[in-house]
Amino acid sequence: MSYNGLKVAFLHPRLEGGGAERVSLTTARLFSKWGIHSTFIGSKHNPNEFVLPEGFNAEIYCLPNQETFYTEDNKAALIDYLAEQNIRIAFACYMEGQFFEDWRKYSSCKLVYWNHSKPFWEMSYRLELGELQAKYSIKKWIEWNLLGYKGKTRNSEQYQRLKEEHLRDIHLFDKYIVLCPEYKAEIAKALSLTEEEKRKVISMTNTIEIEAAPNLNKRKxxxxxxxxxxxxxxxxxxxxxxxxxxxxxxxxxxxxxxxxxxxxxxxxxxxxxxxxxxxxxxxxxxxxxxxxxxxxxxxxxxxxxxxxxxxxxxxxxxxxxxxxxxxxxxxxxxxxxxxxxxxxxxxxxxxxxxxxxxxxxxxxxxxxxxxxxxxxxxxAPDINDDRWKKLFDELLISDNCHENSGK
Structure with missing residues (x-):
């Protein structure tokens, strides 16, 4: 299948210099070689950190509300922009379930979630943040240790709710990308995924541009x-x-x-x-x-x-x-x-x-x-070629089948 002329988008809350943004840039560079046009969409753009290379088949679009990505006006603007630009696949690099759940009702764009962290990282983060805040603030220490915040964060209900959210996301998105096979196995086991649900989850190694001749005479x-x-x-x-x-x-x-x-x-x-x-x-x-x-x-x-x-x-x-x-x-x-x-x-x-x-x-x-x-x-950038082509083929074929069935 030819991908020449295909348009995709990468959605980041902020277009800055983080690891996820650098991965998106490297991926878009690969896509550009196949004739795919990429648009980077965010609520705010830092031009000193996030820079498109010259001759890149890509552009940047900033949403109207620059304070936060997940607002009603940004949702409406995003839906309109994707339709006007005929963008057929969007990669969401951050999660806010309700935002995308509402969006699905009004957009035919295929939606892929790219999880740039480990599965269920939220539990680890909440626990550590609570412990650290309690260490450096008397008020937070009282809340954490005496008012029961620690117990509420650790309880099994929190974990069960988180698992339910992840399962909802797998159903909500057309594909769900994780960073290594071990993460796919962890999700499949924790959520008791069916074989059909497992097929939605794809392991995709993050790639980089290989430096030809790095300096090996290092300083101390x-x-x-x-x-x-x-x-x-x-x-x-x-x-x-x-x-x-x-x-x-x-x-x-x-x-x-x-x-x-x-x-x-x-x-x-x-x-x-x-x-x-x-x-x-x-x-x-x-x-x-x-x-x-x-x-x-x-x-x-x-x-x-x-x-x-x-x-x-x-x-x-x-x-x-x-x-x-x-x-x-x-x-x-x-x-x-x-x-x-x-x-x-x-x-x-x-x-x-x-x-x-x-x-x-x-x-x-x-x-x-x-x-x-x-x-x-x-x-190396080309290690995922076959995985990307398989993903595109499955999404575009299902999209074409859907369009034909509606005629």
Whole structure:
């Protein structure tokens, strides 16, 4: 089947420089080679972070209400725009069920949900956010520990309600994309999916543009790349680790790239722990510049989906170390730790010992660097070609059948 002239859309609440947005850009670049036109739709666009490459078969459309994506005026504008532009497939990269449920009543556009996190991440996030807020606020501590908020968040009713929402979403969308086969298996088991429902769920590996000849002569730099929010990124764990090993690594520096609502906690902990050779470098749009110099990238999150910073770092010969917090991270680094280092969650001493070994053992780091350059081929843009074509064929054939049956 030819896809020349097909129009698709990627829906993001905000068009910024996050991992999900970078995946959409890489995917649209692939689609462009097949003659597919992509439109990126969001309520707000940050032109400094989200930039379309020149000659790209794509455009950006901002919805009228820039405060939040999920409003009635944005819904109406979105329905009209998709119809006017004859966009036949939309990829929703964030979820608000009622918004899309209402939309389905008025739009014939095929709808695909692209889950960029691990299944049922909401429960993990709510629990961690509650614990952390209680740690830094007396009011939140009282609410969490004395007024029963902790028990309400942990109870089985919450989890059951979340499972019901996920099952509703699988029925609501034409296809449901997850980031690795393990996530599909987890969803299928938790929701007791039928064979027909399982066929809606597709595993699609996130891809990157492979750098031809990355610099392998690295500086003694350890980097953290991500949002400065405690839940779920937990940058405070890395600060604790650095406190334990900084005096043993006098030639090494630790650099943080990112911004976020908990930056004040970062500065507070740096002062409290009297940390040395640590730099907060702010948000950086040119990640290749970071990875050109860095030797090691650290991740200390409580959970992730398929962290693009690890994949992009590997592609530049930067060795990753992370807690073994989800199937996505394990898949990237390898269960045998062939392309990085995995640490038992959330053992700070084991993390510190592993990071110290990576810094001090040049041979180990060099061998892992070479393994990363091999592993990055698993993320080449064309690895999903057959999956994408199968998805398009199924959606467009069913769309044509529906149109013909209505004549």
């Amino acid at each position: 730099e350890i980097v953290y790349v991500g949002r400065l929010s405690l839940a779920p990124k937990r940058f405070d764990r890395l600060l604790n680790v650095w406190r334990e090993i900084q005096d043993k690594l006098p030639d090494w520096e630790l650099k943080f790239y990112g911004a976020g609502p908990d930056e004040w906690i970062f500065h507070k902990l740096v002062r409290k722990y009297r940390l040395k050779r640590i730099h907060l470098c702010g948000y950086e749009t040119d990640l290749k510049r970071i990875y050109n110099d860095a030797a090691i990238i650290c991740m200390t999150s409580s959970f992730e989906g398929w962290p693009m910073v690890l994949v992009e770092a590997q592609s530049s010969g930067v060795v990753p170390i992370s807690f073994d917090c989800c199937a996505g991270v394990e898949s990237i680094i390898g269960a045998s730790q062939c392309a990085g280092r995995l640490v038992k969650p959330f053992d700070l001493k084991a993390y510190a010992d592993t990071l110290l070994e990576l810094c001090q053992n040049d041979t180990l780091r060099h061998n892992l660097q070479q393994a990363c350059l091999t592993k990055r081929l698993d993320y």
